Amino acid sequence: MLTPTQEDILKELYNVFVGEAANLLSEILQKRIFLSVPEIKLLSLHELKSSEKENLIPVLNGTVLSTSLKFGNVFSGRADFIFPAEQIKYVTALCLGEEYIVEDTEFSFNDEDFDIVKEIGNIILNSIMGGMGSLMEMKLEYDVPQVILHNAGEFCKALVSSEESNLLLLYVSFGVDNSKVLGLILIKFSLESVEFLIQKVNEISRDLNE
Amino acid sequence: MNDLYVAIINQLDNGIILLDEQMNIQLWNKWLAKYTGKSEEEVKGLPITMVVPRFNKKVYAYMFEKALSDGQKSFCSAAMHRYFVDSHCADMKQPHQNILIQHLQVAHQSYLMIELYDVANHYKRIQNLNKSLQSSIDFSKSLEQFVYYDSLTGLPNRKFVLDRLEHLIKEEDKVFSLFFIDLNGFKAVNDQYGHLQGDLLLQMFAERCKQVVQKQEVVARLSGDEFLLLVENRTSIEAVEQYVAKINKLLQEPFIIEEQQITISASIGYACFPQDGVTAKQLLNVADDQMYVQKRAKKKGF
Amino acid sequence: MKILVADDSMFSQKTTIKTLKSIYPGAVYETANDGFECIQVYAAFLPDLVFMDLLMPKMSGQEAIRQILERYPTAKIIVLSADIQLAVRAEVLSAGALAFINKPINAIKLKEIELLIEG
Numbered sequence: 001m002l003t004p005t006q007e008d009i010l011k012e013l014y015n016v017f018v019g020e021a022a023n024l025l026s027e028i029l030q031k032r033i034f035l036s037v038p039e040i041k042l043l044s045l046h047e048l049k050s051s052e053k054e055n056l057i058p059v060l061n062g063t064v065l066s067t068s069l070k071f072g073n074v075f076s077g078r079a080d081f082i083f084p085a086e087q088i089k090y091v092t093a094l095c096l097g098e099e100y101i102v103e104d105t106e107f108s109f110n111d112e113d114f115d116i117v118k119e120i121g122n123i124i125l126n127s128i129m130g131g132m133g134s135l136m137e138m139k140l141e142y143d144v145p146q147v148i149l150h151n152a153g154e155f156c157k158a159l160v161s162s163e164e165s166n167l168l169l170l171y172v173s174f175g176v177d178n179s180k181v182l183g184l185i186l187i188k189f190s191l192e193s194v195e196f197l198i199q200k201v202n203e204i205s206r207d208l209n210e
Numbered sequence: 211m212n213d214l215y216v217a218i219i220n221q222l223d224n225g226i227i228l229l230d231e232q233m234n235i236q237l238w239n240k241w242l243a244k245y246t247g248k249s250e251e252e253v254k255g256l257p258i259t260m261v262v263p264r265f266n267k268k269v270y271a272y273m274f275e276k277a278l279s280d281g282q283k284s285f286c287s288a289a290m291h292r293y294f295v296d297s298h299c300a301d302m303k304q305p306h307q308n309i310l311i312q313h314l315q316v317a318h319q320s321y322l323m324i325e326l327y328d329v330a331n332h333y334k335r336i337q338n339l340n341k342s343l344q345s346s347i348d349f350s351k352s353l354e355q356f357v358y359y360d361s362l363t364g365l366p367n368r369k370f371v372l373d374r375l376e377h378l379i380k381e382e383d384k385v386f387s388l389f390f391i392d393l394n395g396f397k398a399v400n401d402q403y404g405h406l407q408g409d410l411l412l413q414m415f416a417e418r419c420k421q422v423v424q425k426q427e428v429v430a431r432l433s434g435d436e437f438l439l440l441v442e443n444r445t446s447i448e449a450v451e452q453y454v455a456k457i458n459k460l461l462q463e464p465f466i467i468e469e470q471q472i473t474i475s476a477s478i479g480y481a482c483f484p485q486d487g488v489t490a491k492q493l494l495n496v497a498d499d500q501m502y503v504q505k506r507a508k509k510k511g512f
Numbered sequence: 513m514k515i516l517v518a519d520d521s522m523f524s525q526k527t528t529i530k531t532l533k534s535i536y537p538g539a540v541y542e543t544a545n546d547g548f549e550c551i552q553v554y555a556a557f558l559p560d561l562v563f564m565d566l567l568m569p570k571m572s573g574q575e576a577i578r579q580i581l582e583r584y585p586t587a588k589i590i591v592l593s594a595d596i597q598l599a600v601r602a603e604v605l606s607a608g609a610l611a612f613i614n615k616p617i618n619a620i621k622l623k624e625i626e627l628l629i630e631g
Contacts, residue, residue, distance in 0.1 A: 005522070012521040015567070016615050019594030027269045028290055032599040037520065037567050095290050108343070110336045111329070115287035115308060122285045130280050144283045144310065208526045 001042045001166075006201050010168075011040045017131035018172055018185075021124040028123075029095060034175040041169040042194070045160055057169065059084055059184055060156040065114075067121025067145035071129055075136050075196055077189040079128065081121040085149065087181050088113050091120070094176055109149065118147045120183075128185065136200060159186070166194040225295070225326030228314070231278060233258050236321065245328070247298030264294050273311050277322055283312040288329050295326065306330040362409055363416030366430040371438055374428060375490035378442065379483065387450055389439040390479040390497035391457055392505065396435035399472060407467050411474070418460045438497075445482040454478050477505040513539040516559040518550035518576065519592070520568040524615070528563055528592060531617050535626065547571030551579050554587070561629060564609070566593040566600070574604060581608045590625065592617055 002010070015038055022033040048056070055061075063085035070078050083091070092113045093100040125145055133140040150158075159167070170185040189197065219226055220240035228237035234257055238250040253261045264270075273284040286294075288306035297305050306329045314321040358370040366374075378384050393415070400408035412435065419429040419437070426442040441453060457478055464471035479500025487493040513536055519525045525543045532539065542557045544550035548571040550564065562580070566573035573591065580587050591604045594615040601612045611625045 008521050009523040012523045012615075015521075016594040019596055019615070023596045023598075024269060024272065026597045026599065027267075032597060035567060035595055037569055092289065108340055110340060111333060112287075112289040112336075115329075116289045119285055119287040119290055122283075126276070126282050126284065130276065130282060133280065139281065141281075144285045205523075208523070208530060 009201050017127045021127035024123050031176050036173040039171040043167045045165050063152050064150050064155050065117050067147050069142045069145040071142035072140045075193045079125050080186045081124050082184040092116050114147045121145045165191055227324040229322040231320050246295050262295050277311050277313040281313045285310050360431040363413055363431050365416050368432045371430040372490055385445045386442045387445050387482045390501040391437040392477045392501050393435040394475045411465050414465050477501050514559040515539050515561045516542045517563045518544040519565040528617050534619055547576030550576045554580055562589045563592050564589055577607050
């Protein structure tokens with residue numbers, strides 16, 4: 001759905017937003033964060049076959065924690081930052097400066113885990129929303145994200161069966177101290193909003209080629 | 211400010227700080243006064259970083275700025291930041307506080323509002339809850355151990371095997387063999403050396419079984435000196451003979467009891483699913499009968 | 513004046529060159545799409561100045577800086593990155609980069625380091 005130029009521009013813009021979030025996170029944790037080259041995809045959910053929907057994002061078929069927020073009025077949608085659940089204990093240990101001990105396969109999460117995910121999600125989504133607001137030259141209204149634990153497959157089901165029809169997938173993996181953690185950013189847009197976004201990207205592209 | 215609103219803010223069960231655009235404290239609610247021992251009169255008008263030195267860090271300055279310029283809300287967890295304001299209570303050894311920073315605008319006047327939640331007790335409560343949950347999980351595990359395992363040898367018991375058989379029978383395209391093992395001359399050991407030594411022999415035999423048992427195999431103790439070996443996916447004559455040999459080999463080495471070498475043999479009967487029966491009961495009967503036939507033959511042989 | 517811009521994003525390459533042209537209208541520009549290509553283009557083009565992204569496929573900017581400076585110790589490299597962590601900045605500056613610019617680039621940020629470039 002995106003031309004290579006559009007994809008390139010969006011990728012670079014989001015790169016800057018994510019970089020800002022990583023910087024803040026590294027100052028809070030006092031640790032170096034290693035970022036990967038992000039990948040970006042814009043999908044139209046209506047055009048996907050049901051089998052494609054199920055395997056859209058393999059990570060989502062497992063248990064995941066999401067931090068989600070709704071944004072905007074005119075330019076509107078929902079943004080999620082997603083963590084595979086099996087990484088949470090590791091991230092918590094990392095944030096608390098504790099040693100990570102591999103536990104049983106059963107997960108038990110506590111408030112500390114949820115709060116950490118909420119804060120990381122807040123930092124990342126703030127950077128993205130802030131960046132997107134200035135890109136669109138409008139003030140996007142949004143709240144502190146909510147943390148939700150989804151059982152295997154639940155999140156994906158809800159994702160593909162919603163009103164907003166366009167999905168911007170942004171994969172970034174980040175590592176701390178040589179360990180890789182995969183985080184996924186999903187932004188769902190209403191149809192008008194995605195047209196708005198693409199229009200903006202095209203404007204940038206035109207300005208550049210003048 | 212309206213007295214009623216101020217009264218409400220002072221009744222809240224969390225800390226509220228209001229800053230003006232110059233980062234000076236304009237409001238410091240009762241909760242904070244109690245928590246820190248600093249009254250609102252003492253701190254009003256002072257820069258926040260003077261009263262709460264931890265806010266001197268660059269990250270907080272960034273969050274304050276983003277709140278004022280873009281209306282961004284920032285959540286800081288106790289897990290990552292520990293705490294912000296000092297508690298004047300000596301017994302509060304490890305303060306844990308979450309904060310939420312947000313922007314407020316009233317009639318062209320911008321403010322920053324900081325909500326502060328003391329979560330130390332909360333975290334502690336959840337930790338205790340998790341601990342008690344864990345102990346009840348442990349308890350149910352030990353209950354399961356009690357129901358499904360034999361307390362003398364630690365091997366799965368009759369109930370375990372019956373459940374497993376029922377399960378396998380229901381599954382599609384499943385085949386398996388089971389071997390009924392009865393130790394010959396065990397009664398004589400019991401009579402000669404006493405029950406304690408007899409139990410010891412059963413434990414030693416169970417240990418040998420555990421050493422060699424593989425995936426898709428189960429060795430269980432049914433009762434007394436009766437054991438059962440369940441082997442999934444294999445029913446051919448060759449396989450059956452292999453397993454009979456394997457069991458006999460386990461008994462080759464003598465057991466040492468009261469410094470005496472005792473050699474014991476076994477009578478083994480077997481049944482295969484589905485050819486020898488379609489219920490657990492039928493299969494056990496077939497294997498049991500076969501075992502008896504063998505036992506009698508052995509006795510005659512002696 | 514010859515300037516090489518290494519960035520995996522075409523958009524970023526173009527933005528950088530466009531911004532640079534406002535200061536160096538007469539310069540000749542070359543581009544590279546990753547760290548590996550940057551080293552090759554450097555050897556052929558021998559630029560006066562390199563603008564280098566860090567997060568690139570095939571070879572990172574950090575590695576390209578190391579290899580270029582090893583062969584051309586007087587190379588002038590300016591890092592242009594979205595990864596603005598202090599540790600990253602310190603790392604590339606100690607590796608021999610001349611300056612570090614936070615993405616996105618603009619004329620004001622360029623002006624600030626202009627003296628450094630000429631010096």
